Amino acid sequence: MTRDLTRRATARDVAKLAEVSVATVSLIANGKSAGRVTPETEQRVRSAIQQLDYRINTTASALARGRRDTVAFVSPDPANPFFSLVLDGLASALDESLSLTILWPRHGDDYDPSTVQRALAGDLAGLVLASPGATLLDTISPTCPTILLESGETRAGMASMDLDVEAAGTGIADHLVGLGHRRVGYLGVERDRSTLNHRRDAVERQLQSRGAALSVPDLMVQRMTTQSAYDAALPLLGRWVADGVTAVVCADDLLAYGVLRAAHELDIPVPGTLSIAGFGNLPYSSMVAPSLTSVDLSARELGVRAGNSLNGMLLGSDPAPNETLRTTVVGRNSTARALV
Amino acid sequence: MTRDLTRRATARDVAKLAEVSVATVSLIANGKSAGRVTPETEQRVRSAIQQLDYRINTTASALARGRRDTVAFVSPDPANPFFSLVLDGLASALDESLSLTILWPRHGDDYDPSTVQRALAGDLAGLVLASPGATLLDTISPTCPTILLESGETRAGMASMDLDVEAAGTGIADHLVGLGHRRVGYLGVERDRSTLNHRRDAVERQLQSRGAALSVPDLMVQRMTTQSAYDAALPLLGRWVADGVTAVVCADDLLAYGVLRAAHELDIPVPGTLSIAGFGNLPYSSMVAPSLTSVDLSARELGVRAGNSLNGMLLGSDPAPNETLRTTVVGRNSTARALV
C-alpha cells in the first residue's frame, strides 16, 4: 500500500477519475453534500477518493477559506512539566475545529526570540505565549489573538492570564509557619519576568503577616534548572542552616529539587533540620520527592482558562482589552469568570 | 502600536502604498532583491512594509512555492520527559528552514489516533511518529516522509529508528548482577508495542547469560504511569521480597518511580533489601531519586538521528525503504551511520 510521496492526489485528480467537477469533490470531501449530490455521484467520488488516497490539502484549504485553524503555543521551556500541564488544559479546552501546535525552540536557553518570530510569522488562529518577559513583549506586535500566560505583564491588545500567586504564597506561608518555621531562605531566578518577583513578594508578605520572615539575603540563580539550583545551594546551605534558617522557599519546584539534592549531599535532614517548599506543581513531585512541599499553582486550570478565552476571542466575543490583571475570561460553554 | 487583527496587510497593500508591483514586494520580502531592485525602490517598499506591519502569509507562500516547511512530531505522551529529550534532539538536528511542530493529543490516553490523522491531513515536510504500535501503523498510509521512532515495527516506505535495547539490557544486567542480585522481578506494560517486549527479552537474556534470572512471573500494568505501577506493586512487592527477589526491573522509569514509592510505603529499604532499575532516562531521575538506576537510552541522540534522517529524506537522499531494523541514517553534514 505504498504510494508515491512526491505528489499527493489533488481534487482535480479525483474529479477526473470520478468524472465530476472539483466543486463536487470539495463538497463531498468536506461533508457538505447533504441533499446536494446524488447518492450515485457521491459513491463514485468516494471510491475515487479512496482509490487515490486523496486528502484535502490543508494549506490550500486554509488559503481559500481564509480561516486559520491552528493555535500555537510558545514557552521558554516546553520540556518543563509545568507547561505540559498547561498544554493538557489548553488542548482539552480548545474548540474541536482548532488544533494545537507547540513550537519547539531551536536554542535551548530560556526564551528563544526566533521561535516567537516564527510563531508571529505563521498565520495562526491564536497564539499563547507562556511567561514572556517584558523585554520580549516590547519587541513583538501581535498578528492574531494573543494570550499572555503567567507573564505578570500587561499589554494593550493582548489578554493576560496569571496564576493566583497571592494564594500560593499564602499556602506556602501557612504550611511553613504551621510547622513552626520562622527563619526562611529564598531561592529565585534572575530573570526578566515579573511574575517571579510576584512570587517572592507574595511569600514574603504572607510570612511576615504570620510573624516569620525571609531572614537571609535571597539566593539568585541564572537559570531555572535543577542543576543550577543545586550548584548554588551546595556551598550556601550549610551557612543558612547555621544562621538559623529552617526552611527554604524556591521560586519553582525545579529549583526545589536542586536544593533537596544539595541538602542530601550535605547530610541535612529534609524534612527535619530543613523544610523545602517551592512554587509549581511538577506532576511527579509528590511521587518522587514527598519530602518536598510544592504549592499547586493549577497549571492545568490555567491552560483551560486560556483555551476558553482564546475561543471567546476567536468567536468574536473577545472581551475589551484588559487594563489590569483582572482578566475576564469568556468561554464557549462556560460562564464568564474573573481571575484574580 | 495596536493594530487591527481582523485583516493583515497583504503584499498588494504594500505594493499599492509603495507604488510597485506585488512581484517586487515578494522579492524584497524574501530577501531576493540582490541587484534586481534599485535601492530607492527597495527603500520605498521596505518602509511600506514597516508601515503596514506586513508579513508574508505563510499559507499562501507555502501553497505557491509548493514546498512544505514544517516537520510534525506525534507521540503517545508528549508530556513524558523522555519525549522532551527526543524533541530537543530533533529540534537541534533540523535544517534551519524547517520548523518543528508538536501535535498535542486531544484525548490523554496513550496514542490518540485522531491526532495522527490530524498530522496526516496537514501538508507536512516530514512526520515523526514516536513509538507507534503495530495496530496504529496498520491504519495509516504516509503522506510525507515518515520516521518511526522506537516502534519496534517496520513498514515499507517508512524509516524506522530504534534505541539500542540490547545494550540497555546489558547495562542493567551488568549493574544488577555486579551488585550480587540473582533473583529479579520485572514490571512491564500490557500494550501493543513490541519495543517494550524487546526490552524485557533483552534484559532477561542478559541476566540469564550472567547466571541471574527473572525469577517471578512478570507484573503487567495497563498504563505507563507512575500511579499504575504504584498501585500494582503495593500489594505484590512484599511477596516478591519474601520469594527472594532482590531487584526489580521496570520497562520504563516512570514505572520505576511507582515501585520506588511502593517500596517506601512498605518500608522496604531501597537500595538495600531491594534495588530498582528501569529503562529510560527521565531528566530528573538522578536528581530526584538517586536510589533508582536508570539506563540511559539516549533519547536525545535518537532525536538527532531522526532529524538527520529526515533531512536526508527531504533532500532527496532518502535511503531505500529499509527491510530490517538496521536503518541507515543519512544526515546533512554527518556521515552515514548504521543503527543496530
Place this chain on the structure above:
DNA sequence: ATGAAAGCGCTAACAG
C-alpha cells in the same frame, strides 16, 4: 444536482 469561474495571497517565469 452539477459545473464554470472567480478568487484566497503568494511565487516564479517571462517579457519588456
Place this chain on the structure above:
DNA sequence: CTGTTAGCGCTTTCAT
C-alpha cells in the same frame, strides 16, 4: 530593473 501573467489546490457563489 520592474511589471505581467499564470498558476499552487481549494472553496464558494452563481448559472445552468
